[in-house]
Amino acid sequence: xxxTLSAGAGRQSDPAAAWDGTHYVVTFTNNNLGINLxxxxxxxxxxxxxxxxxxxxxxxxxxxxxxxxxxxxLSSLTCKVGSCLVTWQDxxxxxxxxxxxxxxxxxxxxxxxxxxxxxxxxxxxxxxxxPAVATNNTDFFTVWQDARDTDTNTVxxxxxTAAGAxxxxxxxLLVTGNNRESAPAMGxxxxxxxxxxxDSRNYGSDIALTRFSGATKLDPTARVVSNAQFAQxxxxxxxxxxxxxxxxxxxRNGADRDIFAARITAAGAxLDPTGVAVSVGTGDQLVPEIxxxxxxxxxxxxxxxxxxxDILGAILDNASGAxxxxxxxxxxxxxxxxxxxxxxxAVSGQFLVVWxxxxxxxxxNLxxxxxTxAGAxLDxxxxxxSAAGNGQFTPRVTFLSGTxxxxxxxxxxxxxxxxxGGRVTLGGAxxxxxxxxxxxxxxxxxxxxxxxxxSLSGSFLVAWTDGRxxxxxxxxxxxxxxxxSGAINxxxxxxxxxxxxxxxxxxxxxxxxxxxxxxTRLRSDLQTVRVATRTxxxxxxxxxxxxxxxxxxxxxCVDSRCCDVACGGNNxxxxxxxxxxxxxxxxxxxxxxxxxxxxxxxxxTKCDLREYCTGSSPDCPPDIGRNQGQVCNxxxxxxxxxxxxxxxxxCP
Numbered sequence: 029x030x031x032t033l034s035a036g037a038g039r040q041s042d043p044a045a046a047w048d049g050t051h052y053v054v055t056f057t058n059n060n061l062g063i064n065l066x067x068x069x070x071x072x073x074x075x076x077x078x079x080x081x082x083x084x085x086x087x088x089x090x091x092x093x094x095x096x097x098x099x100x101x102l103s104s105l106t107c108k109v110g111s112c113l114v115t116w117q118d119x120x121x122x123x124x125x126x127x128x129x130x131x132x133x134x135x136x137x138x139x140x141x142x143x144x145x146x147x148x149x150x151x152x153x154x155x156x157x158x159p160a161v162a163t164n165n166t167d168f169f170t171v172w173q174d175a176r177d178t179d180t181n182t183v184x185x186x187x188x189t190a191a192g193a194x195x196x197x198x199x200x201l202l203v204t205g206n207n208r209e210s211a212p213a214m215g216x217x218x219x220x221x222x223x224x225x226x227d228s229r230n231y232g233s234d235i236a237l238t239r240f241s242g243a244t245k246l247d248p249t250a251r252v253v254s255n256a257q258f259a260q261x262x263x264x265x266x267x268x269x270x271x272x273x274x275x276x277x278x279x280r281n282g283a284d285r286d287i288f289a290a291r292i293t294a295a296g297a298x299l300d301p302t303g304v305a306v307s308v309g310t311g312d313q314l315v316p317e318i319x320x321x322x323x324x325x326x327x328x329x330x331x332x333x334x335x336x337x338d339i340l341g342a343i344l345d346n347a348s349g350a351x352x353x354x355x356x357x358x359x360x361x362x363x364x365x366x367x368x369x370x371x372x373x374a375v376s377g378q379f380l381v382v383w384x385x386x387x388x389x390x391x392x393n394l395x396x397x398x399x400t401x402a403g404a405x406l407d408x409x410x411x412x413x414s415a416a417g418n419g420q421f422t423p424r425v426t427f428l429s430g431t432x433x434x435x436x437x438x439x440x441x442x443x444x445x446x447x448x449g450g451r452v453t454l455g456g457a458x459x460x461x462x463x464x465x466x467x468x469x470x471x472x473x474x475x476x477x478x479x480x481x482x483s484l485s486g487s488f489l490v491a492w493t494d495g496r497x498x499x500x501x502x503x504x505x506x507x508x509x510x511x512x513s514g515a516i517n518x519x520x521x522x523x524x525x526x527x528x529x530x531x532x533x534x535x536x537x538x539x540x541x542x543x544x545x546x547x548t549r550l551r552s553d554l555q556t557v558r559v560a561t562r563t564x565x566x567x568x569x570x571x572x573x574x575x576x577x578x579x580x581x582x583x584x585c586v587d588s589r590c591c592d593v594a595c596g597g598n599n600x601x602x603x604x605x606x607x608x609x610x611x612x613x614x615x616x617x618x619x620x621x622x623x624x625x626x627x628x629x630x631x632x633t634k635c636d637l638r639e640y641c642t643g644s645s646p647d648c649p650p651d652i653g654r655n656q657g658q659v660c661n662x663x664x665x666x667x668x669x670x671x672x673x674x675x676x677x678x679c680p
Contacts, residue, residue: 031074033089034089036060036082039282043112048107048136051077055093056116063099063115066090067140068339078140092142093132096120100130104160106168109112109135113168113188115149115159120370122284126155129172133192144192149198150184151177153258153283166190171202176258182231201231209236209559212546214536215265215272217294220246220647221544222272223537224253224263225559232259239296240544243563251296256280266320267537268346270294275316275327286340287313287329291349304349306342308425309333313340319370319379320346324401326379327360328368337364337384339410343403353403359395360409363387367422372401375430376454382413382423383436391419394436399460407458414450416440416464421477425452426450426537428483429511431461435468435490444475447492451514461514468508469520470494476506482535484543487511489564491523491533491545503529505547507564509572518571518589518615525561527551541565571616586618593618596646603627603641603648620644 034040038060047053051069058066060082068078068090068522079087094100097119105114111133114235118130128151133143133213149170158170171185184199207229215222220239227236227250235253240245254260258279265274271291278288279386288303307313311332320428323341331340342354359365363386369382372388382396414420418439425434431451438448450465454457469476474495481490485510494506504525509517524530524547533547542565549560570582572590577583580590584606586598591606603621605611613619621641627648630636 031070031076032089033068033070034058034066036066036088036090038084040066040090042102043657044103044105046105046107046112048112049109051136052132053105053107053112053136053140054090055105056088056090056103057103063101064095065093065100065103065114067093067105067114067134069136069140072101076604088306093142094118094130094132094146096146098122106161106163107136108119108163109188110135111143111171112136113161113163115170115172116159117157117159117172121151122248125151125153127177129156129170130160131160131161131168131170131188131192132413134566139631147188147192147194149186149188149194150174152184152199154281156184157181163187167195174199174239176232177206191303199281208557210532210548210557211558212264212532212534212548212561213263213265213274214534214544214546215267215274215535216544217267217272217292218270220294221561222265222292222419222561223544223561224265224272224274225546226261226263226276232257232279233261235260235263235274237272237274237292237296239294242560247296251298252310253290253292253298254278256288256303259285260288262315264317266287266318266325268320268322268325271299271346273317273318273320273325273344273346273349277312277314277316277329278303281308284310285312285314287316287327287472289318289327289344289349291346296484296679300349304344304351306344306351307331307340307354309340309355311335315367316648317368317370318344319674321374321377321379321401322346323373324352326370326372326381326399326401326403328370330368330383331355336362337366339381340644341381341399341403341583342369343401346433355624356399356403356405357383357384358399358405359398361385361387361409365395369424371425371427373427373430373432375427378406380425380432380452380454380458381410381425382425383410384423384436385410385420388415391439392421394434395421396425396434396452396458398454411460413439413452413460414448414464414585418443418449418467420448421445423493424478424479424481426481426483426488428452428486428488432491433488433510434465435481435492436465437477437479438465438467439608441466441467441471444495445477446471446489447476447508449479449481449490449510451512466514468492468510468516469494469506472520473505474498478532480533480535480545482537482543484509484564485541487517489535489543493533494520494522497525501525501527502550503531504532505530505545507545517573519617521570521572521590521616523564524560530560534649535564571614589615591616591618601648602646603625603643604646620646 079539131147187195234255237248244637287306290300339361393412397407447469448465450462479492574585611619626638
């Protein structure tokens with residue numbers, strides 16, 4: 029029969045039980061005065077042996093094990109003869125380390141009572157959760173879910189001696205698996221493209237690199253850019269004097285993440301193997317971005333040293349890697365300012381920093397500020413770039429011949445998100461040319477988010493994560509070319525639409541008419557995420573302008589547009605075409621020519637008429653030589669005998 033172990037005030041929950049050779053031992057949480065840990069022995073006859081008085085209520089089951097500040101919950105218990113060890117998830121130091129794993133030895137021979145102080149099993153960075161414990165009848169072993177310095181939890185463990193000493197002070201990593209590759213960044217050093225990413229093959233994550241020249245992969249195995257203690261993540265990269273300059277957020281200094289940098293040659297040699305400390309302020313410094321004028325680079329990041337997130341920056345000397353100026357305040361108004369991006373405009377000689385800003389309302393907007401190469405902020409706390417309703421997020425920016433294109437995720441028309449953009453110019457002022465921006469993704473079905481932008485062959489190239497085909501191929505990568513006038517060039521095109529999710533694209537700056545894109549791809553065969561990369565030509569997507577088949581990813585240049593199929597192969601006498609100006613349809617999609625267009629001119633003015641496309645067939649109708657429904661003589665125009673054979677030019 030069931031028995032009441034504890035009927036104290038509040039809720040009793042999360043019980044754990046073990047056998048000490050004589051009694052059952054039970055632990056549980058009680059939320060009457062905070063979430064605290066209690067326990068009791070139970071005899072084999074079902075008698076609760078450890079009770080307490082609660083106010084005027086006597087003999088309430090269970091006695092206190094821990095009632096420290098914070099919550100003690102999700103306990104696990106193991107026992108040997110005469111003693112037990114209970115572990116739990118503890119939030120007493122949540123402000124510094126999130127949840128920790130604590131333990132307590134228990135004497136259970138004559139009464140349940142704590143034996144010695146609480147044992148801190150693990151208080152590593154960013155949380156340890158849901159512990160479990162076992163014994164070999166001498167010592168103890170406890171395991172837990174661990175989130176130190178990574179976005180992906182894994183399992184750690186530690187031995188605890190019978191005397192209560194933690195034998196593995198830093199914990200033991202117990203589970204390893206297929207590494208995850210995330211947060212790609214793209215750069216170019218001369219003719220060499222570099223794909224950087226966050227790599228989890230070593231616990232805590234490192235910054236890795238693979239180089240490409242054209243379609244050739246130069247590094248059979250990934251190169252290590254930084255594998256300092258704890259986590260390095262979220263790289264960004266630019267180029268200068270034939271070198272890559274990479275930045276990332278770094279946890280080597282403890283709980284708060286900092287910004288570090290390194291230069292890497294085009295040959296893959298890391299010139300700053302221990303990294304260069306860019307900012308090590310209190311609080312977190314996160315998601316850095318970088319751009320260069322060739323001599324110096326501006327690094328920007330979101331910074332939490334003042335409580336809310338602000339936008340700060342630093343100037344690096346590209347030749348030496350030295351930090352010229354750091355912790356430059358670009359924006360520190362009320363609310364959070366997050367997700368900065370930066371680009372250099374060679375015409376004005378200024379950097380533009382853009383970010384998502386919550387200073388005005390719950391729906392964040394986009395702001396931007398000009399910064400000189402010396403680090404002077406010309407637009408203190410920024411100027412509005414887009415203030416449309418429902419919020420703008422994750423901006424990116426690039427420049428071409430003095431015109432900048434800012435792109436972002438926008439929710440004014442679709443709460444799932446579309447991709448919008450707007451042009452800007454710098455110089456004497458930050459000028460916004462397109463109001464609150466224009467649609468780039470065209471309000472397509474599903475979600476469109478995480479845009480990236482670059483310049484390519486005289487126009488802008490924008491790419492993003494796209495969910496229009498989420499039910500068939502998952503999330504894909506789509507792209508769109510845009511002129512410096514803001515004109516949309518052709519239809520959006522699929523850059524990668526393989527089965528499984530592809531996300532988080534990033535574009536390199538262009539090498540003549542070719543660039544590279546990197547993105548994450550869910551590998552179902554490995555059950556993890558990998559970084560993939562592709563080459564993009566200036567007119568590689570369907571619907572883009574072209575002059576030969578080799579410029580098109582489909583291999584078909586028809587009617588000066590990259591076409592989805594061969595579409596008659598530029599036959600000017602058929603009734604199919606791939607240009608919107610001919611079909612009235614969509615650039616890049618082979619369609620029938622409408623019936624208002626003739627496909628064959630008359631051969632003779634007296635007897636022949638033009639043949640027109642039908643609008644429902646790819647073929648021009650037969651040339652049968654009729655004039656007003658009758659076969660006629662091509663010289664005189666008279667009607668031929670009724671038994672004369674039809675022909676394109678009448679009867680003899």
